[in-house]
Amino acid sequence: MPESGKWDDFILRYPGIIVSGSNAKGTVKLKGKWYRLKVMCPHFPKLQEAQLELLLPQQIKFTRLRYEDLEADWTLYDLMENLPQLQAKYINAASPNAKSIEIASSNIYSEIAALYAPQNYLLELNDACSLLRFSKFTAYEQHHLQVELPTLRITEHSLPDCVPWEEQLQKYDNLTAMVQQFHNYLQDLQPFYENFADIDELCYVVQPTPPVSTKHNWRLFVLRERVFIKLVLSDPFAPISSMSVQIIGPTQAVEELRRTLSDGLSEWDAELDIHKNLLRIFDICYFPMPPGSGWMDVDGEVNISEQKFCNICYSYQLEEGEIPIVSCDNPQCTLIYHAACLKEWFNTLTDGKDFLSVSFGSCPFCKTKLSTSFTELLANYFLMIFE
Ligand SMILES: [Zn+2]
Ligand SMILES: [Zn+2]
Numbered sequence: 001m002p003e004s005g006k007w008d009d010f011i012l013r014y015p016g017i018i019v020s021g022s023n024a025k026g027t028v029k030l031k032g033k034w035y036r037l038k039v040m041c042p043h044f045p046k047l048q049e050a051q052l053e054l055l056l057p058q059q060i061k062f063t064r065l066r067y068e069d070l071e072a073d074w075t076l077y078d079l080m081e082n083l084p085q086l087q088a089k090y091i092n093a094a095s096p097n098a099k100s101i102e103i104a105s106s107n108i109y110s111e112i113a114a115l116y117a118p119q120n121y122l123l124e125l126n127d128a129c130s131l132l133r134f135s136k137f138t139a140y141e142q143h144h145l146q147v148e149l150p151t152l153r154i155t156e157h158s159l160p161d162c163v164p165w166e167e168q169l170q171k172y173d174n175l176t177a178m179v180q181q182f183h184n185y186l187q188d189l190q191p192f193y194e195n196f197a198d199i200d201e202l203c204y205v206v207q208p209t210p211p212v213s214t215k216h217n218w219r220l221f222v223l224r225e226r227v228f229i230k231l232v233l234s235d236p237f238a239p240i241s242s243m244s245v246q247i248i249g250p251t252q253a254v255e256e257l258r259r260t261l262s263d264g265l266s267e268w269d270a271e272l273d274i275h276k277n278l279l280r281i282f283d284i285c286y287f288p289m290p291p292g293s294g295w296m297d298v299d300g301e302v303n304i305s306e307q308k309f310c311n312i313c314y315s316y317q318l319e320e321g322e323i324p325i326v327s328c329d330n331p332q333c334t335l336i337y338h339a340a341c342l343k344e345w346f347n348t349l350t351d352g353k354d355f356l357s358v359s360f361g362s363c364p365f366c367k368t369k370l371s372t373s374f375t376e377l378l379a380n381y382f383l384m385i386f387e
Contacts, residue, residue: 006044010076015129015149016112027112029125031084045075052079112175131155134179140186142214145179152178158214159185160192160236192236198275199231203287209321220248222288226327226336227253231274243274250327251371257282312341312364330368342372
C-alpha cells in the first residue's frame with residue numbers, strides 16, 4: 001500500500017494505475033490515447049530521482065524519463081498531463097533493445113488497453129474510468145454492452161429483456177471472454193432479430209411504443225381495422241418454436257381469423273420468415289402500413305384511422321405506452337378502449353365478473369356484453385413498468 005495516503009488523489013485521478021510503495025504502474029487514457037506506463041517516484045509528487053517507463057500505443061518499445069524535457073517545478077501530475085506531447089519526442093529516443101513493461105494480467109485496465117486495439121466494435125470509457133461501453137458492433141450496429149469497473153457488473157445491454165443475460169455474462173471473470181460471449185450471443189440471435197425486421201419495416205407496429213428496441217421480444221401490429229396481431233417470441237434462441245400469435249379484436253372477427261390462423265400454422269414454411277408466413281396464412285399481399293406512409297391508399301379495403309382515442313379516458317397513449325386496442329363486439333358500435341380503462345370500467349359493474357383469466361362485462365356505450373382477457377393484454381405493459 002502507498003504510504004500515508006499521499007498517492008490517494010493520484011489513484012483517484014488515474015484509476016487504471018496501481019501504486020505499490022513509490023512505484024506506480026498501469027494504464028491511463030490521456031487526451032484520447034491509451035498509455036501503459038510505469039513510474040518510480042520516490043519523492044512523490046516531486047519528480048526528483050523519478051523514472052518513467054512508457055509503453056507507446058501499439059508498440060512494445062518503452063523509454064525512460066529525460067530531465068531535459070521537464071520544467072523544474074513539475075510534479076508527477078504535470079508530467080502525466082504532458083505525456084502526450086513528450087511521447088512524440090520519445091518515439092525517436094526509444095531503445096530498440098528495451099523490454100516491454102510487464103503489467104500483471106489481473107489488472108483490468110491493461111486488458112482494456114488490449115481490447116482498445118482496433119476491433120469490430122467501438123469502445124468508450126467514461127472520464128472517471130468507472131464505466132466501459134462497447135457499441136457499434138460490426139454487423140450488429142444497434143447493440144451495446146456497458147460494464148462497471150473494476151467489478152465487471154453489467155449496467156446496460158441491448159439484448160432482449162426476457163432472458164437473464166446479466167447472470168449468463170457475469171459468469172465470466174474477464175472482460176475479453178465476456179465481450180466474446182456477448183458477440184456469440186449476437187450471432188445466435190440473428191434469426192430472432194431478422195424475423196422482426198420485416199414486421200418493423202412492413203407493418204403498422206403500434207406496440208411496444210415506437211421506436212421498438214433490440215430489447216423487445218414482442219410486437220403488436222395491425223391486421224385490419226380494429227384487429228391486431230400480437231406476436232411474442234418467448235425464447236430468442238428458438239424464435240419459431242417459441243412463437244405465439246394472438247389475434248385481438250371484436251370477438252366475431254377474432255374467432256374467424258383464429259381458425260384461419262390455426263389451419264395456416266400447420267403449413268408453416270420454414271424457408272420463409274414469420275412476416276411472409278403470416279401473409280400467406282391470411283392470404284394477403286401486405287399488412288396495413290402506418291397512416292401517412294403512403295402505402296394505405298393502395299388497398300381500398302385497408303383504411304386504418306389515425307390514432308383512435310380511447311372512449312373511456314379520451315386519450316390515445318397512456319403513460320406506460322398503452323394504446324386503445326380493445327373493441328366492442330357490437331358491429332354497429334366502433335368504439336375502442338384501452339385494456340386498462342375497460343378493466344377499470346368492468347370492475348365498477350355489479351354484474352362484471354372474472355372467470356379463469358377472462359373478464360366479463362359490457363360496453364360502456366352500447367351495453368353489449370363483452371369478454372376479454374386482460375391478463376394477457378396487460379401482461380407486457382406490467383413488464384415494461386417494472387423494467
Ligand atoms: Zn383509456
Ligand atoms: Zn359498444
